[in-house]
C-alpha cells in the first residue's frame with residue numbers, strides 16, 4: 554500500500570508575543586492508503602496542530618508534508634485548494650449550519666464545488682442513505698440527537714468523495730452507545746468506500762475499536778507508534794502504558810494488589826494474555842505439570858483488533874520451588890508481574 558500522508562521531520566512553532574510554543578516537534582510518520590490511523594495524546598500534545606498541517610490549514614515551520622503524493626510546502630493557496638478538496642473533515646462539535654436542513658448541510662460542499670442541482674440531489678440522497686438518515690432529510694440540526702448530527706457531519710465530509718477523512722475528536726461529545734454507532738459508521742466508510750481515516754482522540758477505547766495503527770503524541774513529539782495490537786500488548790513508554798490502562802482495566806492497581814495479598818495466602822502474580830500465550834487454558838496445563846494450585850483473583854481478557862488481549866491475576870499455592878519453576882517457565886512465554894506472597898493465613902494455605 555502507498556502512503557496517503559508522509560510527514561518528514563515536521564515542526565510547527567507558534568510565537569505568542571515573546572514566547573514560542575513548539576506544538577509539533579520533529580514528527581516523521583507514514584499514514585498508509587486505506588488504513589485507519591489513530592493519533593492519541595493528552596490535551597496540548599499537538600494532535601490538532603498535526604491534523605491542521607495535513608489539511609494544509611497550517612504551514613510547517615520546518616519539514617515536509619506530502620499528501621497523496623503532493624508536497625504541500627511552498628505551494629501557493631490556489632494549488633492547496635484542490636489538495637484540501639480531497640480531504641474530508643469531521644469535528645467534535647459537528648459544525649453544522651443551523652439554518653439549513655440536513656439535506657442542505659450535506660449539499661453545501663457540492664454547491665461550493667458548483668455541482669448542478671440534479672446531480673447534487675442524487676448525491677445527497679445517496680449519502681443520506683449511506684449514513685441512515687434518509688427520513689431526516691428535511692429536518693434541521695436542532696431537531697437531531699448528537700449521534701445523528703455527527704452522521705450528517707460524516708455525510709457532508711464524504712460529499713465530494715475524498716480519499717482521506719480527518720476526524721478530530723469526532724466522538725468526544727457523545728455518550729458511549731452513540732460513540733459506538735458513529736465508530737461503526739466510520740468503519741463502514743473505511744471498509745466499503747476505501748477511505749483512509751485519521752482519527753484524533755484522547756480515548757484509547759476509540760483506538761482499540763477502530764484503528765489499525767496508532768501514534769502516541771506527547772509534548773509535540775510522536776513518542777511511540779505502530780500496530781494497535783502490538784502497542785497494547787507491549788507498550789514501551791509511560792504515557793502509552795497509561796493510555797492502555799484506561800482501555801483495558803485488567804491490571805490491579807497498587808491498592809488492589811494490597812487487598813489481594815490481604816485476602817489470599819499464595820503467590821500473587823499477574824500473567825499477560827496475548828494471542829497465543831498466558832491464557833487460562835495454558836496456565837491450567839502448567840499448574841498441573843508443576844503441581845501448583847491456582848485460582849483467578851483478578852483480571853480480564855478483551856479483544857483488540859479481534860485478537861485476545863489482557864491479563865489474569867492468579868493466587869498460586871504450592872511448594873516454593875514448584876511455584877518458582879512455574880513462574881520461570883511462564884516468564885519465557887509471556888510477561889509476568891510477581892506481586893509477592895499473600896498475607897492471609899488459615900484454610901487457604903499458602904506456600905507449603
Ligand SMILES: Nc1ncnc2c1ncn2[C@@H]1O[C@H](COP(=O)(O)OP(=O)(O)OP(=O)(O)O)[C@@H](O)[C@H]1O
Pocket residue numbers: 567568569574575576594595596597598599600601602603
Ligand atoms: N494558533 C496557536 N497559537 C499559539 N499556540 C498554539 C496555537 N495552536 C496550538 N497552540 C499550542 O500548541 C500546543 C499543541 O496544541 P494542540 O491544539 O495541537 O494540542 P492537542 O493535542 O490537539 O490538544 P487538544 O486536545 O486540547 O486540542 C498547545 O500548547 C497549544 O496551546
